[in-house]
Amino acid sequence: MVRVGGPWTLATASELERALAGIAIPVEGTAEFDLSGLTALDTAGAFLLYRLIRRAEHQGLAHQLHGLSPEHEVLLERVTPPADRKSLSRDDVSPLRAMVERVGHATFEIAAEGRDLINFFGLTSVTLARVITRPARIRFIALSSHLEQVGLNALPIVGLLSFLIGVVLAYQGADQLRAFGAEIYSVNLLGVSVLREIGVLLTAILVAGRSGSAFTAEIGTMKVNEEVDAMKTLGLDVMEVLVIPRLLAVIIALPLLAFFGNIAAIAGGALMSVAALGLSLPQFFEQFRSAVTPGTFWVGFVKAPVFALLIGLVGCYEGLKVEGGAESVGRMTTKAVVESIFLVIIADAAFSILFSWLGL
Amino acid sequence: MTGAMTGAAPEPIIRVRGLVTRFGAQTVHDNLDFDVWRGEILALVGGSGTGKSVLLRTILGLKRPEGGRIEIFGKDPETLSPRERRGLQRRWGVLFQNGALFSSLTVAQNIRAPFREHTNLSQKLVGDLIRVKLQLVGLPQEAGAKYPSELSGGMKKRAALARALALDPEILFLDEPTAGLDPIAAAAFDNLIRDLQRSLKLTVVMVTHDLDTLAAITDRIAVLLDKRIMVGTMRELMELPHPWIRDYFHGPRGRAAFGGQG
Numbered sequence: 045m046v047r048v049g050g051p052w053t054l055a056t057a058s059e060l061e062r063a064l065a066g067i068a069i070p071v072e073g074t075a076e077f078d079l080s081g082l083t084a085l086d087t088a089g090a091f092l093l094y095r096l097i098r099r100a101e102h103q104g105l106a107h108q109l110h111g112l113s114p115e116h117e118v119l120l121e122r123v124t125p126p127a128d129r130k131s132l133s134r135d136d137v138s139p140l141r142a143m144v145e146r147v148g149h150a151t152f153e154i155a156a157e158g159r160d161l162i163n164f165f166g167l168t169s170v171t172l173a174r175v176i177t178r179p180a181r182i183r184f185i186a187l188s189s190h191l192e193q194v195g196l197n198a199l200p201i202v203g204l205l206s207f208l209i210g211v212v213l214a215y216q217g218a219d220q221l222r223a224f225g226a227e228i229y230s231v232n233l234l235g236v237s238v239l240r241e242i243g244v245l246l247t248a249i250l251v252a253g254r255s256g257s258a259f260t261a262e263i264g265t266m267k268v269n270e271e272v273d274a275m276k277t278l279g280l281d282v283m284e285v286l287v288i289p290r291l292l293a294v295i296i297a298l299p300l301l302a303f304f305g306n307i308a309a310i311a312g313g314a315l316m317s318v319a320a321l322g323l324s325l326p327q328f329f330e331q332f333r334s335a336v337t338p339g340t341f342w343v344g345f346v347k348a349p350v351f352a353l354l355i356g357l358v359g360c361y362e363g364l365k366v367e368g369g370a371e372s373v374g375r376m377t378t379k380a381v382v383e384s385i386f387l388v389i390i391a392d393a394a395f396s397i398l399f400s401w402l403g404l
Numbered sequence: 405m406t407g408a409m410t411g412a413a414p415e416p417i418i419r420v421r422g423l424v425t426r427f428g429a430q431t432v433h434d435n436l437d438f439d440v441w442r443g444e445i446l447a448l449v450g451g452s453g454t455g456k457s458v459l460l461r462t463i464l465g466l467k468r469p470e471g472g473r474i475e476i477f478g479k480d481p482e483t484l485s486p487r488e489r490r491g492l493q494r495r496w497g498v499l500f501q502n503g504a505l506f507s508s509l510t511v512a513q514n515i516r517a518p519f520r521e522h523t524n525l526s527q528k529l530v531g532d533l534i535r536v537k538l539q540l541v542g543l544p545q546e547a548g549a550k551y552p553s554e555l556s557g558g559m560k561k562r563a564a565l566a567r568a569l570a571l572d573p574e575i576l577f578l579d580e581p582t583a584g585l586d587p588i589a590a591a592a593f594d595n596l597i598r599d600l601q602r603s604l605k606l607t608v609v610m611v612t613h614d615l616d617t618l619a620a621i622t623d624r625i626a627v628l629l630d631k632r633i634m635v636g637t638m639r640e641l642m643e644l645p646h647p648w649i650r651d652y653f654h655g656p657r658g659r660a661a662f663g664g665q666g
Contacts, residue, residue: 054572058525086572087604091536092529118603123536132512132534132548368553371507 046096049081052089060092067096075100080111090116090123164361168291171283186289194255195297199304201254202247206305209246210312213237218321227321231328232335234313239336240344243306245392248351251298252384256359259290260380263363264373272364282364291356298352299345306341343404347395351388358384414441417477417575417607418463424471425455425462432458434631435472440575445601445608446635447618450628451648456611457501459628460579463609464498465489476575494522496575497568501583503560505552511538511563512548518570537566542596558589562596569600576601578610582617594620615661627652638662 046067052060069075077097085093100107112120137145175181217230263286266272275282310332317323323331362380366372416439423436432455440446448456461467463474465481473480481492505514512534519530538548541562552560561581568576581597582590594614598621601608612618618625618638626635629648634641642653642662652658 054523057529058523061526061529087536087540087569088525088529088533088572091533095532115603115605122540122603125532125535125539126545128545129535130545130548132531132545133510134549369507371553 045076045078047078047081048093049083051084052082052093053084053086054088057088057092060089064092064096069099069103069105071103073105075105075107076110077107078110079116082111082113082116085116085119087119087123090119091125094120094123161357161361165357167283168287168357168360171281171288172291175284175288181284182292183285183289186285187292190290190293191297193258194251194293195300198251198254198297198301202250202301202305203308205250206243206246206308207312209242210234210238210309210314211316213242213309214313214316215320218317228323228331230321231313231317231323231331234310234317235332235336236340238306238309238313238344239340241392243309244302244344244348244351245388246309247302247305248298248348248355248388249385251294251301251352252355252359252388253381255294256355256384257377257381259356259359260363260366260377261373263360264366264376265370267364267366268368268370268373287360287364290360291353294356294359295349295352298355299348302345302348306344339404343399347392350391350395354387354391355384358387414439414444416440417442418609419475419478420463420472421475422472423459423462423469423474425458425467426470431631433462433628433633436633438626438633438635440607440609441624442574442607443605444623445598445610445621447622447625448609448611448628449613449618449625449652454628455631456628457579460577460609460611464496464577490522494518494571495573496577497571497573498577499561499564499568499579499581501579503552503564505560505564505567507552510549510551511543511555511566514552514563515548515567515570518567522571533570534566537569540569540600541566542592557584558586558593561585561593565596569604572604573606575607575609578608578612580611580613582612582614587616590614591616591620597621615657619661 050056075097079093097107097109214230214234217233218227221227221230221233263272266286272282272286275285314325314328314332317328318325359380362376362383366376418440420436420438423433424431425433436459448459450456458467462469463476468482473482476492477495479488479492481489484492505511506517509517515534515537516530519525519533523530525533534548535545538545543559543562543566547555547559547563552563555563565581576597578597582593585593594617597608597610600606601621610617610622622638624635624637625641626633627641627649629646634644634646634649636644638653641649644650653662
């Protein structure tokens with residue numbers, strides 16, 4: 045005879061479970077449960093009660109319940125779980141195996157991503173060619189709005205950061221070269237590194253973080269809202285409407301921004317040279333002119349449209365790959381930024397190799 | 405109608421007095437007074453923009469009212485210490501309109517979340533209780549291992565209901581529980597709620613637009629109209645002369661849903 049009393053609820057479940065584990069079930073006879081003392085029962089309590097009764101059954105005992113109120117009886121019936129217990133988690137694999145699997149998956153995913161990106165580049169090129177031969181198809185309003193967002197609105201941040209990098213470069217260069225009494229050459233260092241590499245690279249990274257991510261988020265949100273599907277059913281070409289204006293905007297804006305960034309960085313370097321090296325401005329520019337040629341500028345500047353293309357492509361591509369909910373927008377945006385910066389730096393390295401091979 | 409309160413005097417489990425809510429200059433609720441009784445199913449209805457969801461959010465403490473007081477279990481949540489508030493949150497369950505399941509967790513992990521936060525039961529018992537909850541809401545055990553994005557709309561609602569029921573709450577708040585479900589799934593969900601309400605002795609407060617739900621399972625209805633609230637059984641409300649209420653209950657859809665009772 046088991047006397048069950050008091051509240052059997054979630055609040056007491058922990059205690060009850062421990063107490064029940066200590067109860068020895070007799071080997072034979074009839075298990076009788078007196079439940080008339082039960083003051084409260086919820087699903088947690090009912091489940092423990094069910095488990096107790098099952099234990100008795102398992103021992104091969106017949107059981108009888110006394111004093112169970114009708115409501116409690118309903119509850120007891122409801123908590124009876126299905127006979128077959130199934131795992132509540134994904135199939136349990138060993139962590140090591142899971143890691144190997146993840147690496148494998150990631151490898152294949154990267155390969156697939158690369159292939160898809162090249163496909164997307166092809167599709168974009170075809171669309172671009174079609175649009176350019178019939179310029180009436182270019183969405184000029186969208187284009188100018190994107191130009192404002194990508195280009196004009198980025199001026200302050202690009203200008204400020206380039207200026208500061210210019211300051212830092214001039215100072216660091218002067219500091220090191222002072223040991224050789226060659227501080228003046230920090231102007232050469234500044235000019236060449238800014239014009240060839242840093243100006244355009246820094247601008248590209250800023251634009252990737254600012255605008256590439258915005259492309260993904262905008263297009264991705266439109267996908268989540270089914271706006272992209274609505275466009276397709278209305279016969280609008282998604283590539284023409286969404287991708288081309290953004291891509292053209294970034295290809296036009298990024299070189300301009302890079303040019304502006306170059307000027308800001310050199311201004312920063314000039315300021316620092318005047319302040320820290322004691323050069324006068326005419327001296328600075330005299331030295332600067334002897335250090336760099338228009339070629340130096342062009343070698344850096346020619347990279348800008350290529351970086352812009354990469355940023356625009358990746359931003360739009362990841363946006364169109366959004367599927368499901370808002371969570372996917374966030375994930376793809378992160379991915380777009382990482383991927384476009386990665387590709388920009390790869391491309392920069394490729395340019396370096398190309399230029400050294402060309403002897404520039 | 406089946407009055408859940410036959411005999412005994414109704415005990416208010418939620419008491420709202422003089423509630424005022426505003427957004428900027430726009431008043432949404434002006435001086436609302438009403439009670440929710442223990443053990444009943446109360447539906448909140450009203451036209452778009454009358455502040456049904458706002459009222460629900462205010463009761464839940466997600467929006468601060470501009471005036472008046474709300475008592476739940478006889479206490480004003482505003483005056484409670486953080487510790488007492490957590491105690492209060494244990495005693496209610498909320499089903500949001502789109503489920504609001506945590507998308508980075510599986511269904512089982514979603515149901516486990518409140519156990520984690522509020523109890524210290526053994527892992528095994530929690531696992532078993534999760535199975536019980538899944539069964540209560542009519543989901544197969546396999547659903548436990550799935551992510552919300554892998555579930556259909558109806559299954560998401562059921563999973564969210566299982567999470568809301570995790571800690572055996574006394575009050576269940578539902579925001580448009582049948583929105584987005586097909587009529588058959590909606591009817592099944594209504595029955596499920598009625599069933600659970602009876603066997604778990606829940607008090608249910610739900611915002612709904614679904615006239616079938618109103619006819620099938622509610623005990624009383626609260627109508628939000630002109631910034632005020634009117635509460636009564638469906639029969640009482642149907643006799644009121646207000647044009648919106650007449651259109652609502654006696655329009656073609658209303659007639660179809662309440663045909664037997666109108």
